[in-house]
Amino acid sequence: MKIVELLENFPFGFRQSGFRQTVLWAINVLRLSPFFRNCVFLLIIGSFLIGSLGSLLGCANIFKAVSDPNTDAALFYEAKRSIDLGDFNGAIQKIQAMSAEGRAGREVLQTLAGAQAGACGMVFMKFMNKLSQGTGGATLFNFLMKGFTDTAVVPAQCSAAEATIKSIGATVDLRSADENMFLFVLSLVKIGSYIRYRADRDGANSNGDGTLDADFDPCIVSAPADPAPIVGFTDDQMTEIITGFGLLLENAAAVSAVLSGNNSALSSITTIGDACKTANGGVGCLFTNASDVTAAHRFLFRNILASQSQGLGKRNLEPPLACFGILAPP
Numbered sequence: 001m002k003i004v005e006l007l008e009n010f011p012f013g014f015r016q017s018g019f020r021q022t023v024l025w026a027i028n029v030l031r032l033s034p035f036f037r038n039c040v041f042l043l044i045i046g047s048f049l050i051g052s053l054g055s056l057l058g059c060a061n062i063f064k065a066v067s068d069p070n071t072d073a074a075l076f077y078e079a080k081r082s083i084d085l086g087d088f089n090g091a092i093q094k095i096q097a098m099s100a101e102g103r104a105g106r107e108v109l110q111t112l113a114g115a116q117a118g119a120c121g122m123v124f125m126k127f128m129n130k131l132s133q134g135t136g137g138a139t140l141f142n143f144l145m146k147g148f149t150d151t152a153v154v155p156a157q158c159s160a161a162e163a164t165i166k167s168i169g170a171t172v173d174l175r176s177a178d179e180n181m182f183l184f185v186l187s188l189v190k191i192g193s194y195i196r197y198r199a200d201r202d203g204a205n206s207n208g209d210g211t212l213d214a215d216f217d218p219c220i221v222s223a224p225a226d227p228a229p230i231v232g233f234t235d236d237q238m239t240e241i242i243t244g245f246g247l248l249l250e251n252a253a254a255v256s257a258v259l260s261g262n263n264s265a266l267s268s269i270t271t272i273g274d275a276c277k278t279a280n281g282g283v284g285c286l287f288t289n290a291s292d293v294t295a296a297h298r299f300l301f302r303n304i305l306a307s308q309s310q311g312l313g314k315r316n317l318e319p320p321l322a323c324f325g326i327l328a329p330p
């Protein structure tokens, strides 16, 4: 099974493609009363005609007129509608406007995480299309970077989505199978968005052209205040990529339990995980919390990302020596 097939199992708003969500929403609203049927009909026809529900807010206003828009239920409903419309920041704001009690609900937290991942740059169908275009021979990290070619990304929102799901359950056994699946795919997204954000920032609107930028080197430690051109990862960004990979490793078992047979995505992750162990004196790379990541881990992972065999192909040396001469061990 490929990553693309694996992603088809993805929960919580990532399947949003407009149409499917629109139809599901319409079916629910149709149950309310005959009064709304014409409105829903207009919405569906309109969405085909103009490709957007946004200009049909008149219907939403009719709905608002018969309900209090400030209740938790109304805000949550509107937040989910915003996700359907691709307005992820709007969805986050609506959930944040809910009461503390309302925000603590499990379904609300799942929806918030979905919106935050969307704000990170994860538009499910676009990501799927990019990945399905094929990247034969590419490493896992190249593959994930290319998932965000020509896509605006806000990697910090991926970190926020991760924190939201971890607030439901800090460890695998405290989370549902869907939540572990979400975290697994979110980890792919987090890694890809951080790498694209830093290592591929040429192309249209500086949103990347799908190849590693010539001046970028994972062995270079950048500082947040460095002037352009930015040619390396900061330590904080490296830490996010490492915890993203740790979450992949942690959740791979949970994910493989719900998938049948072997798949290349999981075996590729396991291969890099094993390489981490060899290069890391048996310690491995299973770090899921930023506070557990040390300078030695970042050094090792910069070497992995720099290598041709496992990383972005900057240097023709294997970890832990790929940054030899550029970056000294801590």
Ligand SMILES: [Ca+2]
Binding pocket: 199, 200, 201, 202, 203, 208, 209, 210, 211, 212, 213, 214
């Ligand atoms: Ca590039």
